[in-house]
Amino acid sequence: MKKWQCTVCGYIHEGDEPPEECPVCGADRSKFIEIVSEESVETKTDQPEPEDKKMDSKPEPPIFRSKLSFIFDLMVKHHVHPVSVHIPNGVLPASVIFIVLAALFNFSGLSQAAFYNLIFVVLTLPLVLFSGYIEWQKKYIGQLTRLFKTKIICAAVVSLTAVILVVWLFIDPQAATSSSNLLFLLINLVMLTAAGIAGFIGGKFVFKD
Missing domain, CATH: 1.20.120 (Four Helix Bundle (Hemerythrin (Met), subunit A))
Known part of the structure; x- marks a missing residue:
């Protein structure tokens, strides 16, 4: 069963689809993201990164915060x-x-x-x-x-x-x-x-x- 997290309040919903509305904060379903399991993440990270992507990747500039x-x-x-x-x-x-x-x-x-x-x-x-x-x-x-x-x-x-x-x-x-x-x-x-x-x-x- 999939898990979905509300990006507004952090509520976690279990089901095949995200709810129409967050029962905690009232945010609509577009604010839900799927929580990917660690195994899926490891499978994706094990795949070799394309050479073109390695060449194009640049360190992010430092973010200035007042x-x-x-x-x-x-x-x-x-x-x-x-x-x-x-x-x-x-x-x-x-x-x-x-x-x-x-x-x-x-x-x-x-x-x-x-x-x-x-x-x-x-x-x-x-x-x-x-x-x-x-x-x-x-x-x-x-x-x-x-x-x-x-x-x-x-x-x-x-x-x-x-x-x-x-x-x-x-x-x-x-x-x-x-x-x-x-x-x-x-x-x-x-x-x-x-x-x-x-x-x-x-x-x-x-x-x-």
Whole structure:
């Protein structure tokens, strides 16, 4: 049975033909390449190379890579995006829980704690978004499949709603405990849902299931 590998996310499919769509990243079948067994490779390498090909072959010129590109490669190699995204993803749910508790028990202290947590989330988002973009371009060759589109939209929603909530709480510190706090609570839930969906998709890319 043949094995096919998705060149976008690395998922391996077994079958006579590649799947119509990668079940992990959503890339179409044109992004799959056949994995050739070691025996087949050895058979091909045992064949003598034509003299004309030997004469024509020239050493490849050294590839110049800028310092910036080198840094980006290191970011992907050392998983800067998965590491950095855990920072706001851990603080953000706590902030929403504080907001809900503040609304239920009319406790402004929890609302203030949520405000500081949200500021921290907003400050960490630039690194998360930038490292995510670099990983998307370098590791997944910028493929814009359905899952990547969803993840990008969720990241934008989280960023926008987090900024809105910080500004809202700065202008009105009692927004969570006021009688007309339904819209405020709804924005919190939208932010939390978008962060959860983005994390779920990221997990699919990492664990390839």
